[in-house]
Amino acid sequence: MIIGLDDTDSRDGMCTTYLMAVLIEKLEAFGSLQDYPLLVRLNPNIKYKTRGNAALAINVRLNDANDASKVKELVIDTVEKMAVFSDENTNPGIVFIEIPNESLKNDLSKFSIRAVQDVLEIREAKELLERHDISHRGFKNERGLIGALAAAGFALCGLYDHTSELIAYREKKNWGSPRNIDEDSVWAANAATYPDTWDTVDIENERIVFAPHSLDPILFGIRGKNEESVRRAFSMIKSEPIERHIVYRTNQNTDMHLIPAKIHEVQEDRSYILEGIVSKSPKTITGGHIIFELSEDGASIECVAFEPTKGFRRIIRELREGDEVTVFGSVKDNTVNLEKIRITRLTMQELRNPVCCGKRMKSMGKGQGKRCEKCGGMSKEQAIEIVPRRISPGFYEVPPCARRHLAKPLIRFSQS
DSSP: OEEEEEEEOOOOOOOOOHHHHHHHHHHHHTEEEESEEEEEEEOOTTTTTTTEHHHHHHHHSSSSSGGGGHHHHHHHHHHHHSTTTTSSTTOOOOEOSSSOOHHHHHHHHHHHHHHHHHHOHHHHHHHHHHHTTTEEETOOOOOTHHHHHHHHHHHHHSSOOOOEEEEEEOOOGGTTTTTBBOOOHHHHHHHTTTTTEEEETTTTTTTEOOSOOSSSEEEEEEEEEEEHHHHHHHHHHBBOEEEEEEEEEEEETSSSEEEEGGGGGGOOOOEEEEEEEEEEEEEEETTTTEEEEEETTTTTEEEEOOGTTHHHHHHHHHHHTTTTEEEEEETTEEEEEEEEEEEEOOOEEEEOOEEEEEEOOOEEEEOEEETTTTTOOSSSSSSSOOOOOOSEEEEEEEGGOOTTTOOOHHHHHHHO
């Protein structure tokens, strides 16, 4: 039986991953997991998301097929007791897949990837559930059925790329209080396990980034390429008592949300890989954000490095008109929120006023040419000069403190 689960948490507490961890323990009396529990990050741009827009799924082999109804009752009862129904944005969904077939696999493989890259409606999930007679339970407006079905689909069809995350959970008495984690042990764990683990710390900004600041039950999460790597880092970290921990297989840090596209094809609330030429040089806007315009085949879009991306903005600030780049990020209000950028070619030429008598000529006004203030010499044309650049072609990314769950860090490109 594949069990998919989504949307049980709230911004003020609880976490669907924690509910799943509790549920896994309860289900031990009925069977065993056939694979790692699955943590799937869905489209990061969905406005209804709580925090990271995660959905969960497990594949359980029951000891007795006759226990299927008992298992369903247990899952539903656990959700009813633990989900934060008081939050208007909490709309849980549960899906049970018992007898998969090829038709269901084909439909689910398409639905699941769309849940990561596209914007789905509740009716689409319900139509698929009814078409294949899939047992399910939705609460309130039933939006959680989208994520529950998508996660179950990945559990059935598999992930073409995946990483691991070990999540440690706090004792309930400590929920809502400041987290007690020995920072020296975290830095030591990172030094010992990087690059097999990543985004535990942010070296440039001198910050620990693997622990949330919210009120939910998570103490910290360690991301890495496999279970062995995250467990090794976990064994080195000293902290407050841990109630339980679990290793998830996940699509985090895979770039699964990104769609290669042309600028004119861009839609709101999706994430893209776009190639083009810088058509308007970067400028700093209110809040310390850096913005520039990217163009391709007559279409253009603004791209922004927000203030939380810190030093990444230094790279963006050095771009100039004519530079060829590929941008990676999510689109909101017809603006790309940059996650990474590949600089393909830098323009090394620039039009400047000619030099005369050791100084640059001054413009005399539009269409009136340039004039040397010392000797009075005139020039109608600007001079083409080779100018040095303070950046080089290459791949650049935002720091770990600003990385989104799905964004693939450059260290993973070198591992693949």
